[in-house]
Amino acid sequence: MVICCYSSIENQWSGQDLSDKLALLPGKLQDEAMRKRLWVDRQLSISGKLLLKEVLHQFGMEQVSLSDLKYNSYHRPYFDTRFDFNIAHSGNIVICCGTDNGKVGIDIEKINPIELSDYTDYFTPNEWGIIRNYPNQFDGFYDFWTRKEAVLKAIGTGFHTPLSSVDVANNTIAYDGISYHIQKLDVVKGYQCHMATSEKTGNVKLLSVNI
Numbered sequence: 001m002v003i004c005c006y007s008s009i010e011n012q013w014s015g016q017d018l019s020d021k022l023a024l025l026p027g028k029l030q031d032e033a034m035r036k037r038l039w040v041d042r043q044l045s046i047s048g049k050l051l052l053k054e055v056l057h058q059f060g061m062e063q064v065s066l067s068d069l070k071y072n073s074y075h076r077p078y079f080d081t082r083f084d085f086n087i088a089h090s091g092n093i094v095i096c097c098g099t100d101n102g103k104v105g106i107d108i109e110k111i112n113p114i115e116l117s118d119y120t121d122y123f124t125p126n127e128w129g130i131i132r133n134y135p136n137q138f139d140g141f142y143d144f145w146t147r148k149e150a151v152l153k154a155i156g157t158g159f160h161t162p163l164s165s166v167d168v169a170n171n172t173i174a175y176d177g178i179s180y181h182i183q184k185l186d187v188v189k190g191y192q193c194h195m196a197t198s199e200k201t202g203n204v205k206l207l208s209v210n211i
Helices: 015-022 027-034 039-058 116-122 125-131 137-155
Strands: 002-008 084-090 093-099 104-110 172-175 178-184 191-197 205-208
Touching (some): 002 039, 002 104, 002 191, 015 027, 015 039, 027 039, 039 084, 039 093, 039 205, 093 104, 093 191, 116 137, 125 137, 137 172, 137 178, 137 191
Parallel strands (some): 002 205, 084 104
Antiparallel strands (some): 002 093, 084 093, 104 191, 172 178, 178 191
């Protein structure tokens, strides 16, 4: 089972709202959020952790505390339970996905014009061939970027693994003896979002949450 909760940051919170939302987090996560220089980044950081609390609630796992968060050698957060989760944000959207079966990775990106030639080394020749055949190559770029990052986040290494070492042209790929299954999520218009799981999943429960 996979549950994903997402939220949008529309306005800067008041000082009281910020204090109230921070109070819902353990001190370490409060400090992490407040080190962000821009207000929108602070709010995205806080919102991501509050969405994690909501996902845990959806699974009936209120006994799991954010104070129990640990980090692997690549700074990927996890709990010492069967439950796995991943958080991503871009623009003013933040999303958190959780599963009680296997591993999950999520990535979301706002579609903005970029210089594609700057990213030549991030994709395989096979992937570039497909991207260039998209009617809109920016859609193709962000389609493959979010697929690739979701897989690497599910693997647990993120950008520590070269992006060009994983070809995500197919919806199922094998890495280090484990198969990862890629699924597109239609979250918000103007964004590309993909999820990767180590176990096949059916329908994903996708919830919009007001933080």
